[in-house]
Amino acid sequence: MNLLRKIYKARYGYFFLLPHFILFLIFFLIPVGSGVYLSLFDYNVFSKTFIGLENYKEIFNDWLFKKALVNTFIYTFGVVPLWLGKALLVTVLIYPFRKPIKTFFKTIFYLPHVTSSVIISLIWLWIFNPNFGLLNYFMKLMGLNPVIWLGNKLTAMPSLIAMQVIMGGGSTIVLLSAAMASIPEYYFEAAKIEGANSWKIFSKITVPLLKPTILYALVMGTIANFQTFSNIYVMTQGGPEFSTITVAYLVYTTAFRDYNLGLASAMSMVMFVILVGLGIVQFKWLGSNVQY
Amino acid sequence: MRTGLKVLFVTLLLVGAMVFPAKITITWWINPWRIAPPGHPADKALTGEEYPKWISEEFMKLHPDVEVKYVLVTNQEYAQKLAAAIATKTQPDFFKGPVWDSRWAKSGLLEPIDDYLSQEDWNDFYDQCLKAGYINGKHYVWPWVYGTNGMGSTMLLYTPDFEKAGIDWRKIVNEGWTMEEFVEICKKLTWDSDGDGQVDHYALALGAKGDMVHNVLNFIYAFGGRLTNEDESEVILNSPEAVKGLQFVLDLIEKYGVAPKGAEALDIYGVISYFHTHKASIGFGGPYEIGRITRYVKEGRLAEAFYPVIAPFPHVEGKDPVAYARGSGFIVFKQNDPKKREMIFEFLKFMTNQQNIALLETLQYLTARKSVNQMLYKNDPYMNEQVKKYSQIMDRYGVEFFGSEEFPWSQMNSHFVAALEAVFAKTKTPQKALDDFVTEANKILKKTK
Numbered sequence: 001m002n003l004l005r006k007i008y009k010a011r012y013g014y015f016f017l018l019p020h021f022i023l024f025l026i027f028f029l030i031p032v033g034s035g036v037y038l039s040l041f042d043y044n045v046f047s048k049t050f051i052g053l054e055n056y057k058e059i060f061n062d063w064l065f066k067k068a069l070v071n072t073f074i075y076t077f078g079v080v081p082l083w084l085g086k087a088l089l090v091t092v093l094i095y096p097f098r099k100p101i102k103t104f105f106k107t108i109f110y111l112p113h114v115t116s117s118v119i120i121s122l123i124w125l126w127i128f129n130p131n132f133g134l135l136n137y138f139m140k141l142m143g144l145n146p147v148i149w150l151g152n153k154l155t156a157m158p159s160l161i162a163m164q165v166i167m168g169g170g171s172t173i174v175l176l177s178a179a180m181a182s183i184p185e186y187y188f189e190a191a192k193i194e195g196a197n198s199w200k201i202f203s204k205i206t207v208p209l210l211k212p213t214i215l216y217a218l219v220m221g222t223i224a225n226f227q228t229f230s231n232i233y234v235m236t237q238g239g240p241e242f243s244t245i246t247v248a249y250l251v252y253t254t255a256f257r258d259y260n261l262g263l264a265s266a267m268s269m270v271m272f273v274i275l276v277g278l279g280i281v282q283f284k285w286l287g288s289n290v291q292y
Numbered sequence: 293m294r295t296g297l298k299v300l301f302v303t304l305l306l307v308g309a310m311v312f313p314a315k316i317t318i319t320w321w322i323n324p325w326r327i328a329p330p331g332h333p334a335d336k337a338l339t340g341e342e343y344p345k346w347i348s349e350e351f352m353k354l355h356p357d358v359e360v361k362y363v364l365v366t367n368q369e370y371a372q373k374l375a376a377a378i379a380t381k382t383q384p385d386f387f388k389g390p391v392w393d394s395r396w397a398k399s400g401l402l403e404p405i406d407d408y409l410s411q412e413d414w415n416d417f418y419d420q421c422l423k424a425g426y427i428n429g430k431h432y433v434w435p436w437v438y439g440t441n442g443m444g445s446t447m448l449l450y451t452p453d454f455e456k457a458g459i460d461w462r463k464i465v466n467e468g469w470t471m472e473e474f475v476e477i478c479k480k481l482t483w484d485s486d487g488d489g490q491v492d493h494y495a496l497a498l499g500a501k502g503d504m505v506h507n508v509l510n511f512i513y514a515f516g517g518r519l520t521n522e523d524e525s526e527v528i529l530n531s532p533e534a535v536k537g538l539q540f541v542l543d544l545i546e547k548y549g550v551a552p553k554g555a556e557a558l559d560i561y562g563v564i565s566y567f568h569t570h571k572a573s574i575g576f577g578g579p580y581e582i583g584r585i586t587r588y589v590k591e592g593r594l595a596e597a598f599y600p601v602i603a604p605f606p607h608v609e610g611k612d613p614v615a616y617a618r619g620s621g622f623i624v625f626k627q628n629d630p631k632k633r634e635m636i637f638e639f640l641k642f643m644t645n646q647q648n649i650a651l652l653e654t655l656q657y658l659t660a661r662k663s664v665n666q667m668l669y670k671n672d673p674y675m676n677e678q679v680k681k682y683s684q685i686m687d688r689y690g691v692e693f694f695g696s697e698e699f700p701w702s703q704m705n706s707h708f709v710a711a712l713e714a715v716f717a718k719t720k721t722p723q724k725a726l727d728d729f730v731t732e733a734n735k736i737l738k739k740t741k
Binding site: 044045046047129130131148149150151152153237238239240241242252253255256257258259261 | 379562
């Protein structure tokens with residue numbers, strides 16, 4: 001009764017929340033619920049048989065899924081720190097400039113963000129081309145042997161990570177710049193008067209005060225990179241020898257090449273649980289000192 | 293009075309329904325086939341939309357009681373769109389696309405076509421085309437096209453390079469070439485164009501991905517390797533013959549140096565690019581790939597057109613060459629309304645009648661009808677000759693590489709690509725790579741049985 005009264009009291013608040021909640025329900029909760037449900041079936045579009053946890057058993061016994069999972073972790077933890085570090089560095093470097101110059105740089109770094117990831121992948125495919133590619137052209141100019149960047153097990157994943165780090169971070173730079181602009185100027189002035197050097201100012205003032213934004217960028221970046229698909233699809237199709245296969249790509253091939261939607265749903269659920277877990281860890285670990 | 297009005301109203305409705313019966317709506321999907329309908333300007337590039345629009349409108353003119361709706365679906369999104377449509381029971385009435393799963397027929401989702409084919413059709417369609425959809429004693433694919441883009445079927449020779457190297461290309465086209473002759477000719481076609489001491493022109497380029505699988509499999513089959521045993525109960529692609537075939541392909545790069553390194557990273561478009569830019573003298577494919585050259589020129593992707601000739605793949609001394617042969621066509625989903633079913637098959641007959649099926653000529657594809665293929669390219673002696681050659685090679689040496697309709701090759705393909713990548717990158721020997729592939733393929737086979 002008490003609860004109902006509370007809800008009634010806050011009815012206007014709930015009313016305004018309702019549109020968002022309905023969209024969240026339709027586009028997130030129901031699909032996730034359906035995914036959990038389908039993962040318990042041998043479902044191949046034309047027939048559906050309940051098999052309990054068999055799909056989960058199968059994927060944990062499948063070396064390809066384990067490889068995809070390891071690759072996904074390597075990719076995510078390869079990209080996210082470098083990309084976040086790059087965004088932070090660029091933000092700090094452009095901060096002292098006048099507004100038009102800052103805007104110019106922010107625009108430049110944001111451009112890849114509004115370009116189709118497929119187009120970006122196609123351009124990089126050309127850059128990495130073993131015979132006509134730009135990268136090997138420079139390698140030859142420097143007297144080095146050309147490298148088959150995407151055809152070698154050892155270089156394929158680092159190439160994809162490098163591409164993502166170079167092209168990514170635009171939106172984070174914009175976010176961090178906005179957050180940095182909200183740090184009172186007198187903090188920096190006081191630190192300078194006290195004799196703090198640039199590194200001290202960066203590590204003791206800038207980074208701690210940017211922590212909420214960094215945390216947000218870290219969580220969102222981890223989620224986005226964990227689900228990476230288009231660059232794998234366009235550039236390597238998981239090869240060579242499955243060295244760049246990721247869970248998202250495996251989910252795609254399992255669902256739409258093999259028509260095994262039950263198994264693909266189980267893979268998606270594992271990915272979902274891992275991402276929730278990573279999100280919780282990141283909030284616990286980095287969120288303890290954050291002042292919002 | 294009021295009752296009289298009601299009776300009049302109902303009578304009018306009934307009469308209206310009889311005079312103006314509801315239209316039958318047929319929905320079909322197709323991936324982009326750049327076929328030029330009659331009257332299409334020769335210099336205007338095609339998008340793939342022209343043919344389905346034209347053929348639908350022509351059929352509606354003949355059958356005003358039918359409304360035909362076509363949907364153009366790209367190759368990349370075809371599989372997921374169709375899966376989603378089947379799952380939500382919104383699939384088209386029939387489709388032509390790059391996807392096919394024999395489980396659809398086994399699950400009763402498809403209409404068999406047997407009762408709708410006339411005796412003339414049975415005689416006129418190629419067996420390979422009819423076989424394409426043969427499951428449990430019924431046919432499920434209405435034949436339209438014979439062969440594919442020619443990957444794994446034939447080779448393309450850039451004759452100026454052959455002449456420059458003093459090679460009689462006509463002999464190859466007419467009599468074929470043994471593996472030993474092929475290697476010697478390839479050596480002659482490999483040179484340093486700019487004189488910097490580095491080879492920059494090769495006989496051919498090889499790759500591991502996409503349709504390049506067909507071309508590599510051709511060599512494996514030519515050496516006597518086979519994907520499965522007779523009853524398809526076991527994958528046997530690691531036989532000594534298969535290993536020998538794959539070793540030969542690897543030797544073209546590593547031992548003879550007639551193909552560039554980096555094949556593990558090249559897909560079919562990378563290989564085609566070598567041929568189009570004259571960095572390789574031998575390409576892969578059939579008439580469709582010749583058409584690609586003129587299409588690329590029209591689209592501004594290639595500066596100048598050239599006219600290669602079609603030749604068979606090389607063969608082992610004493611054995612025949614091999615050509616990948618397969619037909620494809622339209623697949624009809626189960627229909628509850630018999631009238632609509634009749635009209636769908638009427639539409640398929642219309643699309644594949646002698647006159648309309650011949651439009652495939654504009655795409656440089658062979659049709660599924662023997663009678664029509666004899667009539668193609670009457671006004672173009674060069675293409676007429678190439679198509680004749682292609683057709684002859686397919687007829688004589690055509691085989692299916694990927695097993696019957698029920699064989700789950702699509703699930704094995706990525707493991708075979710991984711095997712080729714390992715061989716070209718030299719991380720595995722051909723024997724080890726094929727052994728590993730066979731282990732994975734047999735696991736998949738066991739699971740699907």
